[in-house]
Amino acid sequence: MKDKRILYVSSEVVPYLAENEVSLMSYDVPKMINDQGGQIRIFMPRYGNINERRHQLHEVIRLSGMNLVVNDLDMPLIIKVASIPKERIQVYFIDNDEYFKRKATFTDEEGVMYSDNDERAIFFAKGVVETVKKLNWVPDIIHVHGWMAAMLPIYMKHYYKNEALFSETKIVTSVYAQSFEGTLNKGMINKVKFDGIPADAIADLETPDYENIIKATINHSDAVIIASNNLSPSLTKFIESSGKPFLPFASKDSFSEAYTNFYKTEVL
Numbered sequence: 104m105k106d107k108r109i110l111y112v113s114s115e116v117v118p119y120l121a122e123n124e125v126s127l128m129s130y131d132v133p134k135m136i137n138d139q140g141g142q143i144r145i146f147m148p149r150y151g152n153i154n155e156r157r158h159q160l161h162e163v164i165r166l167s168g169m170n171l172v173v174n175d176l177d178m179p180l181i182i183k184v185a186s187i188p189k190e191r192i193q194v195y196f197i198d199n200d201e202y203f204k205r206k207a208t209f210t211d212e213e214g215v216m217y218s219d220n221d222e223r224a225i226f227f228a229k230g231v232v233e234t235v236k237k238l239n240w241v242p243d244i245i246h247v248h249g250w251m252a253a254m255l256p257i258y259m260k261h262y263y264k265n266e267a268l269f270s271e272t273k274i275v276t277s278v279y280a281q282s283f284e285g286t287l288n289k290g291m292i293n294k295v296k297f298d299g300i301p302a303d304a305i306a307d308l309e310t311p312d313y314e315n316i317i318k319a320t321i322n323h324s325d326a327v328i329i330a331s332n333n334l335s336p337s338l339t340k341f342i343e344s345s346g347k348p349f350l351p352f353a354s355k356d357s358f359s360e361a362y363t364n365f366y367k368t369e370v371l
Contacts (some may be wrong), residue, residue, distance in 0.1 A: 104363060105140035107371070109133070110242035112146045112231050114249025116194060118187065119153045120208065125249040125279050128330060128358075130187070132246065135359050137192055144240065146231045148223070148251060149183055149196035151206045160185045160196060166237050171229045173222050174294040178202070180230050197230035209251070209283065216283055220251070221291035221311065225298075228254035232263055241268055244370055247276045247324070250283070253316050254295070256323035261300040273370045276324040278338060280331035282313035314338055321345055326370045328362070 113129035120126050133143045149160070166182035181198035197203075202223045210216050217223070232255070235242070247255055256274045263269060288294075292308040307315040307322075318341055321327055327342050327349040334352070342349050348369035353361035 104136050104366060106142060107136070107244070107366075108142045108240065108242045109136055109366075110144050110146070110231075110235060110240075110245045112245060112247050112252045112255050114147070114251035115208070116145060116147045119147065119158055119185075119194070120150070123281060124331060125281055128277065129248045131355075131358070132362060133192060134190060135362065137190065139363070143192065144235075144238075144242075145192065145194045146234070147194065147196060148227050149181075149198035149203050150208045151204045152208065153196070155183070158185050163195075166234055169233060171226055171233065173226050173229070174297055178226055180226075180233065182230075182234055195231075195234060197227050197234070199226060199230075202226055216285065216287070218288055221287040221294060224251050224254045224287075225258075225294060227251060228258045229262075231255060232258065232266075232269075236266070236268060239268070242272050244366060245272055245274045247274065247320070248330070249279065249281070250313060250316055253320040256320050257295065257300065257305060258298070260323045261304065262298050273325040274323070275326045275328060275366075275370055276317075276320050277328040277330035278317055278321070278334060278342065280333045280335065285312065287311040287316070321347065326350075326365070328365065 111133045115126035116129040117126045133145055137143050160183045163182045163184050169180050170177040171180050178199050178201060183196040183198055185194050209220060256276060259274060291311040292305060295305055295308060296302055305319055307319040327347050329352045332352045350361060350365040
């Protein structure tokens with residue numbers, strides 16, 4: 104994978120958030136490609152529970168300052184950056200005071216999902232693409248991890264479909280068992296349609312529960328990785344019948360070779 108450019112877009116990444124299946128793989132996979140001589144960037148939201156001082160985040164003024172429109176509201180985009188110690192891996196953080204200042208990731212103190220998680224996901228997707236455009240950095244692959252990043256493939260295939268920068272870029276989505284209860288905001292589909300994305304392309308978002316959001320993401324991806332050993336039978340079946348190239352679950356011990364081969368033979 105030497106000199107290949109891979110953009111990793113994730114809901115969660117260690118060491119900035121607690122260890123779980125998504126956050127660990129969102130570190131291990133980029134590290135693997137970095138060790139192979141690939142060029143990587145990682146993007147994640149700058150949740151309020153990330154300790155900026157400890158992790159030495161700092162704002163990148165030249166990238167910050169633009170406004171993104173979400174559901175007809177202008178939202179300022181703030182870009183911060185940090186380096187994972189010892190790895191020479193840069194992580195970019197998408198920030199906005201309205202969406203990401205609160206001191207938690209997805210839920211409040213009572214464990215209730217934030218009512219604007221849908222808008223946060225839309226803002227994150229747009230923020231990533233607009234920042235990569237400003238960097239003028241052309242990824243060969245965009246690899247998506249976690250449901251907060253799930254809007255990115257949809258926006259890439261519609262909202263940004265005419266961006267020459269990404270004309271050759273392939274999108275891979277890792278699908279995890281980690282989910283959430285209930286649904287995101289019921290008005291989510293209308294907020295996505297506001298950006299000119301056709302209703303029939305996102306019909307799954309009529310009921311924006313975890314599986315339907317992931318199905319919409321799979322439909323807009325070029326390839327899929329089953330990233331959990333205990334993925335639901337319904338999502339597994341959906342992936343297997345999607346017609347997309349897919350990689351079955353590979354354990355922590357064997358994922359390196361499996362992911363590299365998948366990138367080389369099925370994606371690039």
